[in-house]
Amino acid sequence: FPGCGHFRKGARDCWHTQGVGPMRVCFFHPDLGIGGAERLVVDAALSLQHRGHTVRLFTGYHEQHTGRCFQETMQDGGSLAVTCYGAWIPRTIFGRLHVVMASLRMLYVFMAFVLSGWWRHFDVAFCDQVSIVVPLLRYCTRTKVFFYCHFPDLLLAPRHSVLLKLYRWPFDALERWTTGCSNAIAVNSKFTAQIVAKHMPSLSDRTLQVLYPPVQTASSVEDDDINHDRELRS
Numbered sequence: 306f307p308g309c310g311h312f313r314k315g316a317r318d319c320w321h322t323q324g325v326g327p328m329r330v331c332f333f334h335p336d337l338g339i340g341g342a343e344r345l346v347v348d349a350a351l352s353l354q355h356r357g358h359t360v361r362l363f364t365g366y367h368e369q370h371t372g373r374c375f376q377e378t379m380q381d382g383g384s385l386a387v388t389c390y391g392a393w394i395p396r397t398i399f400g401r402l403h404v405v406m407a408s409l410r411m412l413y414v415f416m417a418f419v420l421s422g423w424w425r426h427f428d429v430a431f432c433d434q435v436s437i438v439v440p441l442l443r444y445c446t447r448t449k450v451f452f453y454c455h456f457p458d459l460l461l462a463p464r465h466s467v468l469l470k471l472y473r474w475p476f477d478a479l480e481r482w483t484t485g486c487s488n489a490i491a492v493n494s495k496f497t498a499q500i501v502a503k504h505m506p507s508l509s510d511r512t513l514q515v516l517y518p519p520v521q522t523a524s525s526v527e528d529d530d531i532n533h534d535r536e537l538r539s
């Protein structure tokens with residue numbers, strides 16, 4: 306990560322910054338619910354905050370009034386600052402146009418982020434899932450951008466007809482270009498790194514950092530404890 310040290314193995318502890326002073330980090334995530342991607346974002350934010358960095362999460366949807374979110378992100382009793390813009394924007398139109406609405410929502414979040422003046426207060430932006438805001442963050446606000454690729458969206462969308470292929474084509478091309486605008490990119494496995502390099506040729510010469518496991522697990526905690534014990538004994 307440019308100017309942000311390196312990653313170390315082990316979920317929350319892998320978001321370890323070495324040799325850098327306190328940073329101001331903003332996270333951009335489309336829907337801060339209770340999925341695996343959201344757990345990764347929360348763990349990353351908690352780890353950076355624990356190490357003295359200023360952290361705030363920006364999202365297009367945060368359903369804390371129903372409890373459909375992690376405890377750490379709730380206004381009452383949570384440990385992370387969360388700002389939600391555009392919750393009124395629907396996630397789909399009659400169950401369709403997922404990618405269109407996700408892109409519109411994130412563009413709205415970015416617009417509110419800029420107009421509210423938040424962009425002046427951050428050094429680094431963490432983005433995942435929706436990459437459309439990456440070039441805007443990097444070139445319009447001069448913020449360094451780190452993108453975490455769970456898996457290319459262009460390989461997850463159905464293409465059962467010519468019409469669907471035509472519908473997806475501009476979004477697939479946009480995903481390839483905007484992802485490449487990141488200062489640094491990480492993936493969740495070597496397999497994903499190979500898939501990204503294959504289907505996004507423009508990234509084949511980029512260094513894709515593998516971050517595994519991305520979230521805290523019992524085994525990763527045990528591994529960290531063992532390594533810590535070894536360090537104490539050496």
